[in-house]
Amino acid sequence: MSPSSEPPLERRAIISGIGQSAVGRHLGRTDLDLTLEACLAAVADAGLTRDDIDGLATYPGMGTGTPGFAGPTTPEVQDALRLRLDWHDGGGEGPGQMRALIAACLAVAAGLARHVLVYRTVSESTAQGSGGRQGIGGGGGGGGGVPRFSGFLQWTLPFGAVSAVNWIALVAQRRMHEFGLTREQLAQIALNARRNAAANPAAVYRDPMGLSDYLGARMISTPLCLFDCDAPSDGSTAFVVSHRDYAVDTPRPACHVNAVGTALRGRPSWDQFDDPTTMAARDAAASMWERTELQPSDVDVAQLYDGFSILTMVWLEALGFCGRGESGAFVEDGVAIGPHGVLPLNTAGGQLSGGRLHGFGLIHEACVQLRGEGGERQVLRRGGSLPEVAAVSNGGGPIAGTLLLTRGAG
Amino acid sequence: MALAHGPTIRLLPRIVQENEFFWTSGSDGRLRFLRCRQCSTYVHPPAPRCPECLSEDVSPEVVSGRATVVAYTVNVQQWIPGSDPYLIGLVAIDEQESVRLTTNLVEVEPEEVRNGMAVEVVFEHHDDVYLPLFRPVATGTGTS
Numbered sequence: 001m002s003p004s005s006e007p008p009l010e011r012r013a014i015i016s017g018i019g020q021s022a023v024g025r026h027l028g029r030t031d032l033d034l035t036l037e038a039c040l041a042a043v044a045d046a047g048l049t050r051d052d053i054d055g056l057a058t059y060p061g062m063g064t065g066t067p068g069f070a071g072p073t074t075p076e077v078q079d080a081l082r083l084r085l086d087w088h089d090g091g092g093e094g095p096g097q098m099r100a101l102i103a104a105c106l107a108v109a110a111g112l113a114r115h116v117l118v119y120r121t122v123s124e125s126t127a128q129g130s131g132g133r134q135g136i137g138g139g140g141g142g143g144g145g146v147p148r149f150s151g152f153l154q155w156t157l158p159f160g161a162v163s164a165v166n167w168i169a170l171v172a173q174r175r176m177h178e179f180g181l182t183r184e185q186l187a188q189i190a191l192n193a194r195r196n197a198a199a200n201p202a203a204v205y206r207d208p209m210g211l212s213d214y215l216g217a218r219m220i221s222t223p224l225c226l227f228d229c230d231a232p233s234d235g236s237t238a239f240v241v242s243h244r245d246y247a248v249d250t251p252r253p254a255c256h257v258n259a260v261g262t263a264l265r266g267r268p269s270w271d272q273f274d275d276p277t278t279m280a281a282r283d284a285a286a287s288m289w290e291r292t293e294l295q296p297s298d299v300d301v302a303q304l305y306d307g308f309s310i311l312t313m314v315w316l317e318a319l320g321f322c323g324r325g326e327s328g329a330f331v332e333d334g335v336a337i338g339p340h341g342v343l344p345l346n347t348a349g350g351q352l353s354g355g356r357l358h359g360f361g362l363i364h365e366a367c368v369q370l371r372g373e374g375g376e377r378q379v380l381r382r383g384g385s386l387p388e389v390a391a392v393s394n395g396g397g398p399i400a401g402t403l404l405l406t407r408g409a410g
Numbered sequence: 411m412a413l414a415h416g417p418t419i420r421l422l423p424r425i426v427q428e429n430e431f432f433w434t435s436g437s438d439g440r441l442r443f444l445r446c447r448q449c450s451t452y453v454h455p456p457a458p459r460c461p462e463c464l465s466e467d468v469s470p471e472v473v474s475g476r477a478t479v480v481a482y483t484v485n486v487q488q489w490i491p492g493s494d495p496y497l498i499g500l501v502a503i504d505e506q507e508s509v510r511l512t513t514n515l516v517e518v519e520p521e522e523v524r525n526g527m528a529v530e531v532v533f534e535h536h537d538d539v540y541l542p543l544f545r546p547v548a549t550g551t552g553t554s
Contacts, residue, residue: 159498219486221485224538270491271512272455
């Protein structure tokens, strides 16, 4: 950031409250039910009532994706809570799942709202029932009733590349070719998540897992196995994003937004992006560091997207925690990314073991850590103080957003 | 393991004016991409203007059908019931490295596939669609 430039506008925003519903597999509750639980928890946590909420935002909004993916729309939540809104936003296009939170930051910075409720809800575990995980195309069917596909999906579905795991497996294979990444190195992302999940009572998978378990798991799309994929879950995560003026009044420590990363400079495509080993993470991360005087070495704890393990490796490099192609060596023995390492990573178990809360669970855990509420899994800096800076990333392929949070004002 | 060319059911593209030339190109055994007549850029996916020079003078042109494997994966999960494992490839066409296709690699075993391997198009016909799949270029006729 050049010395003469004004601080980025997102720095006027804080996360004043956090909330999470029950999280689990096959909870059998409606997505609106889960959402209200999380939202009311976040509002109370912020020391507010629903009368104070004048903004509402979600990702991805109306009618998007496979069953259980989208969660309730903002009109449904607004009406269920009878909110009187000055600003509202729901949508799926933007810098990753956190686009809703970034939009909320800009709304409070612009004065469009003072306290924005932001939520992301998934009920994919219940929606999928016992039928297993679906591909993007919905798993096919037979006869003349099979739908035809347009847009990006027309370029992948005909070839049986029906899930993001296929598209991301290509990233992983290419990284093995270019950088010598091994399955044993990749396993460290999943093993670290499982170890951390053991200290998170809300995590969906907490049983111990070793390298032999990982290497013995069934393949999904080589080189990615079952444990490289996150676990479809039910749950809702909510935040209150407020103007920083409110920071003095929050019951819990405010998490200050220091910078966001929103860039997409390469082609917005899974298979046409210029560098298939990085994709949009490269651009989003670069744009975040352009907006702050903080450095990667200032980050005390990282919550990096792990919808698939390989994406975390991509993010480690994109955010500059290690060099390009060096994430395999960086995670190799699990020490650097462990709770006492140089970069404690995905401290609640990430999505791989904590549950697929689709980006928002990672933001939630960043706040938990900065607020010192991690309990058994609380990360401390050398010397025993609470973490000051947390980095969060969301997304994979051409979808990417990043967030830098600080415990004090930036 | 038995390796299939692809899933048991091919989910097919919806043919519209913009993409018809591409998905029916294999009817004469040849692969085509849009190409800009002004700056010679190959344009993919199809678009009304050249994204480089913004010329509207773009039209389908036959290419060699030769490509290079950028990355590959063996899909094992049965997204579509009854499917045997199959090879998904990401290939870059010889004429312009930045133009890639997600495809199936066929007539090759997974352990024989290599990044950088030279492949050539072979079409699989379904209804009104000719899917461009890729197989290794026969030995001795590799591309330069």
